[in-house]
Amino acid sequence: MALRTILRAPAAVRPLLIQPRALYHSYEHNEPPPYRDAESAILSSALAHVPLHGFTEEALSLGAKEAGYLDISSNLFPKGAFDLVTYHLVTQRLGLKDRIQFHDEKIGVGRKVRSLVLERLRANVDAGVVGRWQEALALMSLGENIPRSLKELSGLSDEIWFLAGDMSVDTSWYTKRATLAGIYAATEIYQTTDQSTEFRDTEQFLDRRLEESRVAGSAVGNTLEWIGFQGGAMVNLMRSKGARI
Amino acid sequence: MASLLPRATKRLRLSPPSGFVCHDCRRAFGSSVCQSQQQQPAPSQHVSQSEKTTHFGFETVAEELKASRVRTVFSSVAANYDTMNDLMSLGIHRLWKDHFVRSLNPGIRPASTASSPQATPGQTILDIAGGTGDIALRLLDHATTINHDPRTNVIISDINPEMLAEGRKRFATSPYYSTSTNRRVSFLEANAEDLSAIVSNSIDLYTVAFGIRNFTHKQVALQEAFRVLKPGGVFACLEFTPRLSNPLMNGIYKRWSFGAIPLIGQVVAADRESYQYLVESIERFPSQSEFAGMIEEAGFMVPGGERGVEGELESGWEDLSLGIAAIHKGVKPVSR
Numbered sequence: 001m002a003l004r005t006i007l008r009a010p011a012a013v014r015p016l017l018i019q020p021r022a023l024y025h026s027y028e029h030n031e032p033p034p035y036r037d038a039e040s041a042i043l044s045s046a047l048a049h050v051p052l053h054g055f056t057e058e059a060l061s062l063g064a065k066e067a068g069y070l071d072i073s074s075n076l077f078p079k080g081a082f083d084l085v086t087y088h089l090v091t092q093r094l095g096l097k098d099r100i101q102f103h104d105e106k107i108g109v110g111r112k113v114r115s116l117v118l119e120r121l122r123a124n125v126d127a128g129v130v131g132r133w134q135e136a137l138a139l140m141s142l143g144e145n146i147p148r149s150l151k152e153l154s155g156l157s158d159e160i161w162f163l164a165g166d167m168s169v170d171t172s173w174y175t176k177r178a179t180l181a182g183i184y185a186a187t188e189i190y191q192t193t194d195q196s197t198e199f200r201d202t203e204q205f206l207d208r209r210l211e212e213s214r215v216a217g218s219a220v221g222n223t224l225e226w227i228g229f230q231g232g233a234m235v236n237l238m239r240s241k242g243a244r245i
Numbered sequence: 246m247a248s249l250l251p252r253a254t255k256r257l258r259l260s261p262p263s264g265f266v267c268h269d270c271r272r273a274f275g276s277s278v279c280q281s282q283q284q285q286p287a288p289s290q291h292v293s294q295s296e297k298t299t300h301f302g303f304e305t306v307a308e309e310l311k312a313s314r315v316r317t318v319f320s321s322v323a324a325n326y327d328t329m330n331d332l333m334s335l336g337i338h339r340l341w342k343d344h345f346v347r348s349l350n351p352g353i354r355p356a357s358t359a360s361s362p363q364a365t366p367g368q369t370i371l372d373i374a375g376g377t378g379d380i381a382l383r384l385l386d387h388a389t390t391i392n393h394d395p396r397t398n399v400i401i402s403d404i405n406p407e408m409l410a411e412g413r414k415r416f417a418t419s420p421y422y423s424t425s426t427n428r429r430v431s432f433l434e435a436n437a438e439d440l441s442a443i444v445s446n447s448i449d450l451y452t453v454a455f456g457i458r459n460f461t462h463k464q465v466a467l468q469e470a471f472r473v474l475k476p477g478g479v480f481a482c483l484e485f486t487p488r489l490s491n492p493l494m495n496g497i498y499k500r501w502s503f504g505a506i507p508l509i510g511q512v513v514a515a516d517r518e519s520y521q522y523l524v525e526s527i528e529r530f531p532s533q534s535e536f537a538g539m540i541e542e543a544g545f546m547v548p549g550g551e552r553g554v555e556g557e558l559e560s561g562w563e564d565l566s567l568g569i570a571a572i573h574k575g576v577k578p579v580s581r
């Protein structure tokens with residue numbers, strides 16, 4: 001895939017597809033905490049208001065006040081509601097390793113990847129944001145937010161491969177990361193519309209995508225489609241619902 | 246525009262000259278004038294070696310003198326200040342100010358205090374170096390029309406009583422001051438380095454637009470800002486940057502400047518010293534990264550501030566028009 005897809009990608013996106021791998025593993029590096037105490041306090045309080053108020057400035061202000069701050073303190077977040085989205089993405093990526101442990105050494109990498117993706121999607125449910133996730137996707141697909149969103153998406157993909165025990169360092173790694181990113185993005189969009197009990201349909205949707213990638217060997221296109229097409233469609237959808245995006 | 250220029254020039258000549266130098270457009274002529282000025286440095290007879298000195302532009306003057314000289318520079322501008330700004334910056338400073346205020350989002354939305362909307366007291370905003378009230382008016386407009394907040398009020402503070410007098414005149418006809426029952430602006434003559442008239446922890450938002458580079462002790466002013474702000478309160482500054490990061494843009498600015506010099510030159514010739522001061526105060530202002538560091542040093546959290554390998558701040562401000570001006574913010578932490 002790699003080269004053709006990379007060259008087809010918009011210039012801003014290219015560096016993300018060819019980033020060196022060491023950046024993301026939560027386990028290998030003792031990264032400094034990604035948020036200052038005050039930021040974590042405000043953003044985590046704000047997330048609790050997302051089910052009712054959505055990914056909005058409103059949720060951010062409410063979070064600020066709950067954490068002992070003022071309405072005006074939301075100036076701490078230059079990107080407003082998108083910073084709230086990013087907070088969810090980052091904390092759930094870093095929290096994934098604590099949500100799942102593989103005790104059976106015989107489970108294959110493929111099964112682990114599947115479990116990890118489902119676990120990550122379950123985190124959206126547990127955080128109560130699934131019903132509001134289309135708003136998040138709309139924010140993520142806005143021009144100035146795309147690079148950061150893609151970085152988080154490939155960071156998640158990277159983390160999942162790593163937690164699944166895939167240690168490959170050959171060139172297949174780029175394909176793998178892009179493929180999984182595409183599958184994850186598509187499945188997450190599907191999840192936002194899933195009405196079935198306990199998201200059974202989402203699980204089946206994921207299985208079909210994983211099967212496809214085994215057969216055809218590529219879901220790479222999906223990533224870019226997700227950004228270009230789905231993202232745009234999502235913005236229109238949200239605008240039609242009256243969201244100020 | 247073409248028909249406007251001659252008229253404006255005439256008007257300039259009629260009034261005392263010193264303040265015409267609109268720092269908002271100093272890029273237009275700053276560089277070339279600076280060069281010519283450097284060859285003939287102004288005499289600095291005020292300075293004796295032992296005295297504590299500070300910069301008045303590139304000229305070094307005794308500290309006590311600076312404040313009074315700054316006052317003189319702005320005194321003669323006061324009456325024409327807003328007209329000058331508009332004419333010379335071709336309106337750009339308005340766009341920056343609009344953006345500055347919009348990004349701050351002053352005012353408290355009723356919905357966010359659904360439980361007891363009546364009880365909300367609104368915000369108390371302090372507009373430092375507020376001059377004729379350009380920023381204050383925008384802050385009140387935003388709070389009122391965007392956030393439907395009729396209570397938020399602004400204290401306009403300036404070291405210069407003549408600037409404040411202009412502000413009073415301007416607000417006299419506005420709905421924010423004309424009714425005596427709900428006055429939402431007040432005026433305070435004070436040096437930004439000593440705000441002892443203002444109680445600690447009482448301000449929600451502190452703004453300073455095109456003012457801080459005139460202060461003798463910028464760090465002291467930042468500490469005063471920190472003191473008067475409530476925990477969670479916000480410091481916000483709109484200011485020119487000492488140089489454009491992009492050399493191409495710098496070049497374009499110089500080209501534009503040649504067109505503007507003939508007009509401005511007439512004005513400038515009359516009071517070089519004041520003019521020179523305004524231009525040079527910008528050249529001396531710290532870079533974005535240095536200034537963000539100063540804000541942190543005063544105790545603020547800098548939004549989006551990330552450090553590079555050498556510990557210097559690499560982000561945490563917003564460049565405007567490719568870095569001609571920049572917005573810096575700081576949030577006072579709540580101690581727990």
Ligand SMILES: C[S@@+](CC[C@H](N)C(=O)[O-])C[C@H]1O[C@@H](n2cnc3c(N)ncnc32)[C@H](O)[C@@H]1O
Binds near residue numbers: 026027105165
């Ligand atoms: C089968 S796991 C082994 C560790 C597991 N805790 C166990 O005892 O079953 C194989 C790989 O998963 C990765 N891994 C396991 N736990 C992890 C964690 N908490 N964080 C990051 N990576 C982990 C490691 O790279 C390890 O080589």
Ligand SMILES: C[S@@+](CC[C@H](N)C(=O)[O-])C[C@H]1O[C@@H](n2cnc3c(N)ncnc32)[C@H](O)[C@@H]1O
Binds near residue numbers: 377402403436454460
């Ligand atoms: C360029 S004007 C800015 C006015 C207004 N904020 C605007 O953006 O249009 C600068 C103002 O700073 C004021 N000033 C200068 N030094 C000061 C100080 N030490 N304390 C308070 N104000 C000061 C001047 O009197 C002048 O009104």
